[in-house]
Amino acid sequence: MLSLKKKSDAQPLTAPLWHPNFRDFERLPDTKVVRTTFFINTAAVAAAVAMLLWLGFREYDNHNIGQQITEASRQIENNRKQNDDAIKLAKAFADEEKKITEAIAFMQVPITPIEFVAVLGETLPKDISIEYIDSRIVDPKNSQFQIRGRVAGSPDLASGITSSYVDTLRANERFTQVFSSVTLNRLDRDPAGGFMVFEITLKIK
Incomplete structure (x- = not known):
């Protein structure tokens, strides 16, 4: 037959251990394998490098455009005299052509x-x-x-x-x-x- 133990023989109930937690998690060191600050610093450096590269490219592009404008201005100045001579020649040719046209029309008119x-x-x-x-x-x-x-x-x-x-x-x-x-x-x-x-x-x- 099963033997029944008396209540007095059972182990007494004990309350769980408890003590206050005074740890400040914000001041505790970051114990991760790769710290969070590493990612933040890496992202900041990458952004700074990208900004420097972009500014450098813009500066190079502006400098290149400035050189092209300077070269174009120099060529225009060098060709100015040739252009002026060509315009004068074209105007003189147009005047002579007009005179010839008028002379031909004058000869073809039915009454002088x-x-x-x-x-x-x-x-x-x-x-x-x-x-x-x-x-x-x-x-x-x-x-x-x-x-x-x-x-x-x-x-x-x-x-x-x-x-x-x-x-x-x-x-x-x-x-x-x-x-x-x-x-x-x-x-x-x-x-x-x-x-x-x-x-x-x-x-x-």
């Missing part, structure tokens, strides 16, 4: 300025005087002659004389062969001279 003036003299009334003649014959599609002059008399009388003169030019046999239209552009009174000023355009066909 000398003949034009001669016909005007034959048809000019005594009350009208021609002060200005302009021949624009460079553009074959818009070649024309312009005449400006003045007519004496009152506004009504001067207007009638000018209109009659325009009709005379339109009916002239030689002008009908050359010009597609004869137009009175303006007829204004000149307050200083007391006469009427007119402008007539004759457009070549």
Whole structure:
């Protein structure tokens, strides 16, 4: 039979050992195999090295660009005289080309300025005087002659004389062969001279 022990024979219950922990963990040494401060210092050094490399590259790049700008400025200065001479030569060539074009157009016009003036003299009334003649014959599609002059008399009388003169030019046999239209552009009174000023355009066909 099983023997039962008395309660008095059982071991007495004991309370767990306890004592206050006065350790300051912040002041205790770091006992890890690789300390945390090592990683922090390594990261800081790497960041500093990367910053120095970046600044060095920027400085080198700026220096290189500065050298390129200086070299380009030197080349521009050296070639300035050649460029100026080339521009002058191109301008002179353009002027000569314009003169040649005008000469060719002058030779191809169906009526010469000398003949034009001669016909005007034959048809000019005594009350009208021609002060200005302009021949624009460079553009074959818009070649024309312009005449400006003045007519004496009152506004009504001067207007009638000018209109009659325009009709005379339109009916002239030689002008009908050359010009597609004869137009009175303006007829204004000149307050200083007391006469009427007119402008007539004759457009070549």
